[in-house]
Amino acid sequence: MRTKNSVGERIRKLRGMNTQTEFANLLGITQRAVVNYETQGRIPRGSILKKICSCFGVSEKWLLTGSDEVNNPTQQEAAVCSKMGDMSPISKQEKRQLADFIVSEKNNLGDTSPILDLQQKLLEALQEQNNLLRENAHLRLQLERRDMRIRDLEREVAELREARKGPSAYGAGVAGSAG
Structure with a gap:
């Protein structure tokens, strides 16, 4: 059920050469959850979204919509993230992107x-x-x-x-x- 522009496809792209189990362990979730994200079109919870974005250097906007630039981290950066076991600090650019996203969502909600x-x-x-x-x-x-x-x-x-x-x-x- 995965399309080229889906969240699942972007998660699979971020996972790269890692197995679904390795990716799941990195995020502290089950391998089945990764399968659901990649093939069933499920959207990760907010905390998992933040962890994915933080560990892989992408914005939530890109992960959810495919728009916005993505910074592909190296395997070394992903390994550092997995050793940290938690979210790494958010860069100024990501904070600005997140703030812009929140403002746009507030405007959408009215x-x-x-x-x-x-x-x-x-x-x-x-x-x-x-x-x-x-x-x-x-x-x-x-x-x-x-x-x-x-x-x-x-x-x-x-x-x-x-x-x-x-x-x-x-x-x-x-x-x-x-x-």
Whole structure:
């Protein structure tokens, strides 16, 4: 899946005559990760990108996009990097390139404050919705209790009427015939 202008192709070019295992050991990653970068089109994490760029004297911009100049280090420089085991210092040119890259990315992103404002409003709306749902559930519970109490009271009233109807109807019938 590798193309001539891919990150994987540039990583393979930097690896040069080193095996994938040697390259992986140099960066402190697995050989499978190198395979994924070179053949599967995966992009290394930021820390790995920085390590590759530092050890091989290339800019992140070049590694990611293919644009910008590349300084091919000698095998000796790569060996020094592997002995250091960590990233070597970044040159002034690389710092400037990185700063330019960050500025260009910020310009590409633009002002994100409207997005942050919308996210804040969405969060507030979701919190309000949750509060309303809780309140709704509480009110439904109160209504259910009220309805149960009304049914109980209606049952009691019906029982009282039945209790009152029985003797009063008998008494009314007796009183009506006497009168």
